[in-house]
Amino acid sequence: MDVPITKPSLVSYADDLDFAQLLENLLKEGHNGFMRITQDAEEGFIIFKDGRQVAAEYGRFSRSEAIENITSAVENRGTVIEVFDLKKSHIDYIIDVNKPFLLEADYDVYKIIDELKGTGTAEELESSVSEPKPLSEPEPESVPEPEPEPVTESEPELEMEPEVGPESESESEPEPEPGTEPEVEPELEPVPETETEPTKETEPVSEPEVEAETTTETESEPKKTHLVADYITTAQNSVQPASKDQSTDQTPISREELREQLKTTQTETTSEVEPETAAQSEPMDRSKLLEKYGIKEMNEDDVDDLLDDYKGGSLNEDDVEKIELTLMNKIKKSIFGIPKIKGTEVMVFLDNTSDLSGYINIIIEYEGKGLLSRLMGESKDIDNLRRQVINIVQIEIKKSFRKYPEIVDKFNINVDIT
Amino acid sequence: MTRVIVVASGKGGVGKTTITANLGVALSTYGEETLVLDADVAMANLELILGMEGKSVTLHDVLSGDASIEDAIYEGPGGVKVVPAGISLEGLRKIKLDRLEDALETLVHNIDVLLIDAPAGLEKDALASIAAAQEMILVTTPEVPSISDALKTKIIANKLGVDIIGVVINRELHDKTFLTINEIETILEVPVIAVIPDDPEVSRAAAFGEPLIVKNPKSPTSNAIMQLGADLIGEQYQPIEPDKKGVIAKLVEGLLGRR
Numbered sequence: 001m002d003v004p005i006t007k008p009s010l011v012s013y014a015d016d017l018d019f020a021q022l023l024e025n026l027l028k029e030g031h032n033g034f035m036r037i038t039q040d041a042e043e044g045f046i047i048f049k050d051g052r053q054v055a056a057e058y059g060r061f062s063r064s065e066a067i068e069n070i071t072s073a074v075e076n077r078g079t080v081i082e083v084f085d086l087k088k089s090h091i092d093y094i095i096d097v098n099k100p101f102l103l104e105a106d107y108d109v110y111k112i113i114d115e116l117k118g119t120g121t122a123e124e125l126e127s128s129v130s131e132p133k134p135l136s137e138p139e140p141e142s143v144p145e146p147e148p149e150p151v152t153e154s155e156p157e158l159e160m161e162p163e164v165g166p167e168s169e170s171e172s173e174p175e176p177e178p179g180t181e182p183e184v185e186p187e188l189e190p191v192p193e194t195e196t197e198p199t200k201e202t203e204p205v206s207e208p209e210v211e212a213e214t215t216t217e218t219e220s221e222p223k224k225t226h227l228v229a230d231y232i233t234t235a236q237n238s239v240q241p242a243s244k245d246q247s248t249d250q251t252p253i254s255r256e257e258l259r260e261q262l263k264t265t266q267t268e269t270t271s272e273v274e275p276e277t278a279a280q281s282e283p284m285d286r287s288k289l290l291e292k293y294g295i296k297e298m299n300e301d302d303v304d305d306l307l308d309d310y311k312g313g314s315l316n317e318d319d320v321e322k323i324e325l326t327l328m329n330k331i332k333k334s335i336f337g338i339p340k341i342k343g344t345e346v347m348v349f350l351d352n353t354s355d356l357s358g359y360i361n362i363i364i365e366y367e368g369k370g371l372l373s374r375l376m377g378e379s380k381d382i383d384n385l386r387r388q389v390i391n392i393v394q395i396e397i398k399k400s401f402r403k404y405p406e407i408v409d410k411f412n413i414n415v416d417i418t
Numbered sequence: 419m420t421r422v423i424v425v426a427s428g429k430g431g432v433g434k435t436t437i438t439a440n441l442g443v444a445l446s447t448y449g450e451e452t453l454v455l456d457a458d459v460a461m462a463n464l465e466l467i468l469g470m471e472g473k474s475v476t477l478h479d480v481l482s483g484d485a486s487i488e489d490a491i492y493e494g495p496g497g498v499k500v501v502p503a504g505i506s507l508e509g510l511r512k513i514k515l516d517r518l519e520d521a522l523e524t525l526v527h528n529i530d531v532l533l534i535d536a537p538a539g540l541e542k543d544a545l546a547s548i549a550a551a552q553e554m555i556l557v558t559t560p561e562v563p564s565i566s567d568a569l570k571t572k573i574i575a576n577k578l579g580v581d582i583i584g585v586v587i588n589r590e591l592h593d594k595t596f597l598t599i600n601e602i603e604t605i606l607e608v609p610v611i612a613v614i615p616d617d618p619e620v621s622r623a624a625a626f627g628e629p630l631i632v633k634n635p636k637s638p639t640s641n642a643i644m645q646l647g648a649d650l651i652g653e654q655y656q657p658i659e660p661d662k663k664g665v666i667a668k669l670v671e672g673l674l675g676r677r
Contacts, residue, residue, distance in 0.1 A: 002592075041619050041637045059638075060659065284604040293597070295566045295605060298573045 001045045001057040002097045003034050008082040015077035022081070023113050027051035033086040034094070037070050039079040044070050047098060049091050053112075055101040062101045067112055323400070324348045324358075330396045331360070335389055340367040357410035360393055364417045386415045420526035423533055423583070423650075424457075424551035426575070427558060428567030430538030433588040434557045436620055436630070437643065438535040439467045443496035443629045444647030451530040453491065453499040457518070457547040458537035462503030468494045469627030476504025480521050487521040495632050501525070522550050531651075540574060549578045556585040556608060560596035565605055572606055584611030586646065591616050612646040614639050 014037075026035075030051040037044045037058065044058030044066055058066035058073065073079050086094060095102070290297065325348075332346045343365040350358040366385065393413050398405040425438040435458070442454035456464035456477065465471045473492055479485035480501075487501070494500040525532055536547035548554065554575050558568040568585065575582055585608045587599065599610050617639040623630040631640040641657040648655035 041617050041634075041639075060657075284600060286604050286607070289601055289605050293562045293565070293605075295562065295569060298570050303573060303577050 001047075001055070001101055003036075003045055003047070003084070003094060004086070005036075006084060008036075009033075009085045010081075010083035012081050013077060014074040014079035014081055017081065019071070019074040019081070020113050022083075023053075026083070027113070031083075031085070032088045032091045033084045036082045036084065037073055037079060038082075039073040039076050042073065044073065045101075046070065047091070047095060047101075049095060053107075054095055054103055055098050056103060057098075057101045063103050064107055066101070067103070071112060071115070324350050327358075327360070327396065327400055330400065331362070331393050334392045334396055335362070335364065338385070338388060338392075341365070342367050357407075357412075359412045360414070362389060362393070362413070362415045364389065364415065366417050382417050385417060389415045420529050421531045421553060422522065422526065422551045423531065423553045423555060424536050424547050424580070425533060425555045425557060426536035426544065426548055426571050427538060427556060427564070428540065428569075428571035429558070429564045432557050432559050432564050433614070433620075434538070435463045435467055435535050436624070437555075437557055437586060437588065437614070438533050439464055440629045440631050440640070440643045441647055441650075442498040442500075442531075442533050443494070443631055444644050445531050445533075445651065446496045446498040447631075447644075448647060448651060448653050450651060451499075451528065452533065453501065453525060453529045453531070454494070454533045454535065455501040455522075455525070456503035456535045457543065457550075458503055458535060464500065464535050465502035466627065467624050468500060468629060470494055470500055470502055471627075473502050473504075476502045477521075478504030481517045483517065487524045491525075495629050499529075518546050519550050540570060544571075545574065545578075548575055548580055551580055553581045553583050555583050555611070556606065557588055558585060558602070558606075559589045560587055560591070560598075560602060562597070565597060565602060569606055572608060582608050583650070584609045586610075586612045586614065588614045589616040590614060611649060612642055614642045 026048055028051065031048045032050065033048055035046045035048065037046070042059045044061075045056065046053050046067070047055040053067065056063060056066035056070065058069040061069050074081065289295075328346045328348045331348070332344055335341060335344045335346070341364060345363040347361040348358060349360075364385070366382070390413050393411075394408050397408045397411055401407045425434050425441070427434045435456070438454060442452050445452040454464065456462050458464070462476075465473065470492060473490075475485045475489045477490055480487050480490050490501045492500050492502070522532070522534075534547050534551055537544045548571070554572075556568050556572060558564040572582060585602065585606055587602060587610055590596075590613045597605075599613065603610055615638045617630075617637055619634045619637040620630055620639055623633040626633060630637060631643055634640055635644075636658045645655050645657065647653070
C-alpha cells in the first residue's frame with residue numbers, strides 16, 4: 001500500500017488501548033488518514049476517510065481479509081498501532097493510488113467495531129455519526145469509557161486516552177476522570193521520532209521499526225502519553241504528507257509473478273508487490289538509467305586489468321575462438337620455418353570449462369631420405385623434429401599468454417610426422 | 419552433475435552471506451545434497467550465521483595446505499554441509515588461493531549443489547570464487563551504490579564465462595527513492611529472481627546463530643528464500659502464512675476474559 005509515512009499523531013501498543021474504541025473515536029471524529037499496525041515482521045494499513053475504513057492491507061491480505069487479520073494482530077501485546085493524519089484534500093489521492101486495497105462496496109464499517117466490542121452499538125454509532133466533521137479545534141474532552149492503566153516510568157509504553165468527537169462540543173466543561181492527567185495542560189510528549197519524509201539515505205525506513213524496538217528496550221525512557229487534546233492538536237497541525245510515498249509490503253513474490261507484473265501495465269492483484277505503473281512497464285533506456293543514477297559501465301580495459309591479477313579462470317566463448325584461430329596461425333607459421341617441412345596442419349582445441357586449457361594436434365609432412373637412410377636412423381631426426389616442433393608450440397603459447405605463461409603446462413601437444 | 423553456484427554482490431553488507439546460508443538450508447530441506455562454502459577467507463561470517471563457529475578445521479587450513487577439504491566439511495542446520503572459512507588471522511597469512519579450485523574439484527563429488535559465499539569486492543579472493551563457479555546469483559539492495567557494484571561484478575562474471583542465473587534484491591522497501599525492479603533489471607541486464615523485504619527477523623536470527631528459515635519459517639524473508647530455492651531446482655513451494663485467527667475466535671476469547 002502506498003501511504004506517506006510521516007510523524008504519527010498516535011503511537012501505542014495494542015495492549016495499551018482499546019482498538020474498538022479507537023476505531024469508534026476515529027469514526028466519530030471523521031478522521032482522515034491511515035493507521036499502521038505492526039506485529040513482528042508483518043505490517044498492515046487501514047485508510048480512513050471521514051472516519052470510515054475505506055481500504056486495508058495486512059501482509060499478503062487486502063480488503064476485508066486484511067481487516068480480519070488486523071483485528072487478530074491487535075490481540076498481540078507486542079503489536080504497535082500508529083495513527084497518521086492526512087488532509088482531506090489528500091485522502092482522495094491516497095485512496096486512488098491504493099485501489100487494489102479498497103474495501104468492498106458492501107463492507108460494513110460498524111461491523112468490525114461491533115464484533116470487537118461484542119455489543120450492539122453499531123446502530124447507536126450509525127445514528128450519531130451522520131456528518132463526520134474534520135478535526136479543526138481543540139475540543140473539551142470527556143472520558144466515557146474506562147481508561148487503560150497509566151504507564152509507569154519503568155515501562156516505556158505509549159498510552160492514549162479515549163477521546164470523543166464533535167458531539168462533545170455541546171459540553172461546556174471537560175469531565176476528567178480520576179486517574180487521568182490534567183487536560184487543561186496537556187502534555188505533548190514527543191513521539192518517538194519516526195521518519196517524516198523519505199530521504200535518500202540508505203535505510204530510511206528502518207527507523208520506525210528500530211524506534212519501536214528502542215522504546216521496548218530502553219528502560220530509562222519516560223512514559224509517553226497522548227491525551228485527547230494532544231491527538232486533536234496534532235491532527236490539526238498535521239504534518240504535510242511526504243511527497244514520496246512509502247509502502248512497506250513485506251511479503252515475497254516469485255520470479256513468475258514478477259515477470260507477469262512487469263509485462264502488465266496495470267494490475268489489481270492481491271500480490272504484495274506494488275503494482276508497476278504503465279510508464280514503468282515500458283522498456284527503459286538503459287543508458288539513460290545509468291546516467292540518471294550516475295552508474296558507470298566498466299570498461300573492457302578495466303576488466304582486463306583486473307583479470308591480469310588473476311592467474312587462471314575461464315574466458316568468454318568468443319575470446320576462446322579467437323585464441324584458437326590466433327594460436328593456430330602462429331604455430332603454423334613458425335613450423336613452416338623449419339627446413340624440409342613440406343606441409344603442416346595445426347588444430348587447436350581449447351577447453352574453457354573451469355580454466356583455460358587445450359589440446360594441440362599437429363600433422364607434419366616431412367621431406368625424408370631414401371629407404372636405407374630411414375632404416376639406419378632417420379627416426380632420430382624425426383624425434384628431434386618432434387621436440388623442435390613442441391618447443392616452437394610452447395614458445396608461441398607463452399608469447400600469446402604473455403602475462404600468464406604458466407598456462408603452457410595446461411596444453412597437451414601431439415605431433416604426427418609423416 | 420554438481421551445480422556450482424557463487425553468490426556474489428560486489429558491495430559488502432547487502433546480505434550475501436545471509437542469503438547463501440539460508441538458501442543452502444532451503445535446498446537441503448528440498449532433498450538436495452547441498453554444501454555451502456564460505457570463500458570469504460578474510461571476513462568469514464557464514465559460520466556465525468549458522469551457529470557453527472569454532473570448528474577445528476576450516477578452509478584456512480585447507481588453503482594453507484595443512485588439511486584436506488574433506489576434513490573441513492561439517493553438518494549444519496537442516497542437513498546442509500558447511501565448509502567454514504575460519505576466522506583466524508594466523509591462518510589468513512598462510513593461505514594460497516590457487517588451492518581453492520583443487521579443493522572445489524574434490525568437493526563436487528556426491529554433491530548436488532555447491533553454494534559459494536563470495537567475498538565482497540573484486541580482489542583476488544573474490545575473483546577466485548567467481549571463476550571457480552559455473553553459475554552466479556547476484557545479490558543487491560535497491561540502492562545505487564549496490565547496483566553499481568553489482569554491475570561490475572556481473573561484467574567480471576561475464577568475462578570469466580560464469581552464467582548469471584539472476585539477481586536477488588535484498589532489503590526491499592518499496593521506497594520511491596530506491597530503484598524499481600524494472601530499473602534494476604534494465605541496468606544489470608539480468609532478471610530479478612527474488613525480492614526479499616527488509617526484515618528485522620534476520621538480525622534476530624543471526625543474533626541467535628540460527629538460520630532464519632529455521633528460526634522463523636513464517637517470516638517473509640524465509641518464504642522468499644524457500645521460494646528461490648524451489649525455483650532453482652524446479653520445485654513447488656507453498657508459502658507458510660502467519661497464524662490467522664478468525665473474528666469469531668477472537669470474540670470467544672474476549673468473552674472468556676482473555677483481555
